[in-house]
Amino acid sequence: MDQPIGATIRRPVLRHRFGGLLRALLATVVAATPLVVAVGPQPASAAPANGNLIINGTFDNGSTQPWWTRLSETRTDVQAGQLRIRTLGERPNTWDDLVGHFEFGVEAGRRYRLQFDANTDVGRTLRVSVSRVNTPFTSAFDRNITLGSAMTRFTFDFTSPFADPQAVLFFHLGDSVASTVRLDNISLTPLPADPVTDPVLFWNDQLLEAYRVARDGVPPTSGSRIGAIMHAAMWDAAVSVTGTGQPYRARVPVHYPGTLDDVVAPSLEAAINQAARDTLVALFANNVHPGVDPARFDIALAQANGQLPAGVNASEIARGTSVGTQAATAILQARAGDGSGVTTPYTLDGVRGSWRPTEPGTSAVTPNWGRVTPFAMTRSNQFRPGPPAGAANYADLLGKQEYLDRVDEVRRLGGRQSTERTADQTQIAFFWANDVPGTYKPPGQLYAHTRIVAEPRGLGILGNARLFGLVSLAMADAAIAAWDAKYETGIDLWRPESAIQEIEPGWKPLSQRPNGVSFSPAFPAYISGHATFAGAWAGVMRAYFGTDAVPFTGTTEDPSAIGVRRSFTTFTQAAQENARSRIYLGVHYQWDADAGLATGTSVAARVFSTQLRP
Structure with a gap:
């Protein structure tokens, strides 16, 4: 750099308040004229009460305060209620000649709107930036605009990629002929x-739509894994x-070079968009879930990038x-050998009380999922519950009175022809079901409920990224923990349908497909995947919001509950109803629900205490 500058800062307050910026400018900017302060700054408390961070942006009071001028030959005054800037030009860099405003802060992930009117006596470009006060001078907003003689209104929205309690707004006047700018x-x-x-909410919607359009549906196991990888990326x-x-x-x-000619920060939204697109394309490749064409995510990417703030530039x-691609690649590589692709067929235990298909020609779904590498748990059986009723084996279980009581409860309340189940219990059963293709499936319903809670609270991009990330990791590990209990223990418990038909041939559960066929x-029944997901979801939501008492009204996509809404006063209430619904639907016993809730709660505690710290 050429000779140091700044020997004549005319107002001592700037040496104290803006010393960091000025020292950085001295170290990096080529100039031969001493810095000069046109006017003294006002305290930040003078900012308008309407949310505008700029002090005296209308100049109606006739004052130029607190606007700062870098060069002594650049003159500012107020004329006809406008700031008039007269510059001599002949400076090689845009930042050599600056008029700026200090004394405001920006938040990472927060969207802002910059507006101003401007014109000039000669046609010229004007660089406008909102930047860090110190090196590396990263810009939250950086655009070149073309000015003419007509006073023109400019409006730009941008998302700050960083937090800085002392950001600056600069109008760069260098690298141009002498001119007067107003x-x-x-x-x-x-x-x-x-x-x-919000890109997080946008891509969560894309995930749920992929669940829906999959021809055979996306199992809750692989569906929860996909969600965790996407949201974590x-x-x-x-x-x-x-x-x-x-x-x-x-x-x-x-990395930033720390000079004012290269201050471009990555777009936060573009990074998130690319991370989501890349993970979803990879996870739905090779027709792994027929009906989901990975090209749909390229279309979604174009749509998402079409919603980028107007102030974002191409760089x-x-x-x-680039950041999004690298983030996606890192997690995809980490999960490449996690065991999710193992397809070893399930071998039936073949004894009374053990799981067997309830429909001819069907086989066990994802029987190896309990061996998938966890996302946050130390091992897949970390929170494995004890066996149902504390039984030592199938014979021991079937000889217990508790077993007979549990079976009879499902027979009475969960049968298709039940006369004891109430209308409300029937609604509960179908509201939480979402087991059939065409719905967003159980993980998707909980993602939808997460949005219902989050949206009115205005969490913003970073808040939503963390909340949905925690929920997704908890549900992914909930699936692994539940499937470990289903398949990796000594009792792979048969469904109530198999048990009840021993005493009541022809009994069918309320659970049904859109064509009315029960299934x-x-x-295996023990433990309930729905209940484990519910416990994990509720545990994260309680921890994230710091309270259980958050009322919300949830939705469903089950074809037997179209248009149904159910309201809850706490996350726990919703989770408990979700778990209990499986008894009313006729597909689970109460101990499946209880153990699932407990396991999911433990998973949530593990995830929240170890992952995605703010």
Whole structure:
């Protein structure tokens, strides 16, 4: 760099308040003219009460305060209620000649709207940036605009990729001919969280749609794994861009040269979009779930990037895309050998009380899932419950009175022709079912309920990324823990349908397909996957929001409960009803529900205490 500058800072307050910025400018910017302060700054408390972070952006009071000018020959005054800037030009870099505003902060992941009116006496470009106050001068917003003689209104939305309590707004006047620029009505306003443009919510919707369109449905096991990988990749992309939070798998390095000619930060939304797209394309490749064409996620990516803020530039998108790709690659590689692709057929125990298909020609679904590498648990059986009724084996279990009582309860309340089940219990059964193709399946329903709770609370991109990431990891490990209990223990318990038909031939569960045919899910009963998912979901939600008392109204997609809404006062109430619903549906015993809730709760505690720290 050429000779140091800054020997004549005219106001001591700037040496104290903006010393970091000025020292950085001195160290990196080529200039030959001393820095000069046009006006003294006002305290941050003078900011308008309407949310605008800019002090005196209208200049109606006739003052230029607190606007700061870098060069002594650049003159500012207020004329006709506008800030008039007269610059001599002849500076090689845009940042050599600056007019700026300090004394405001930005939050990582928060969207802002920058607005101003501007014109000039000669046609020229003007660089506008919202940047870090110190090296590496990363820009949250950086655009070149073309000015003419007509006063023009400019509006740009942008998402800050970093948090800085002392950000700066700069109008760069260098690298141009001598000119007079007029500015007016300058505002920088934080925007409320918008679910329409939130990339986390967008891609969660894409995930649920993939669950729906899969021709044979996506099993809750592989479905929960897909959700965890996608959401974890989005979280890792987000924390890589913002530099905050504990990544799940890897923090992608984001380097800046520390000079004002290259301050481009990755776009947060572009990084999240690419991470989601890349994981979903990989996870639905090779027709692994027929009916889900991976090309749909390229279409979704174009749609998502079409919603990027107007203030984002092409370089920011490119860098964000690179971060997202690397985040997705890291977690996909980590999960490549996790055992989810093992297809060893299940061997029936072949004794009374053991699971067997309830429909001819069917086989056990994902029987090896209990051996999949967990996402947060130390091992798949970390929270394995004891056997039903504490039984030592099948014969011991079937000889217990508790077994007879549990079977009889399902016979009375869960049969298709039950006369004891109430109308409300029937509604509960179908509301939580979502077992058939065409629905978002049990994990999808809980993702939907997560959004129902999160959306009105305006968590923002980072808040949603963390919440959905935690929920997804908990549900993925809940599936592994539940399937461990189903298949990897000494009792692979038969479904109530098999047990009850011994004493009441022809008994069928309430559970049914859209064509009205009754069915029981094709895997052992103990423990309930629904209940384990519910316990994991409720545990994360309680921990995240710091309370159980969060009322919400949930939805369903089960074809036997179209349009049904059910309201809950706590997460625990919803989880307990979810678990109990399986008895009313005729596919589980109460101990399946109880053990599932307990296991899921333990999984949630593990996930929340060890993963995705903010």
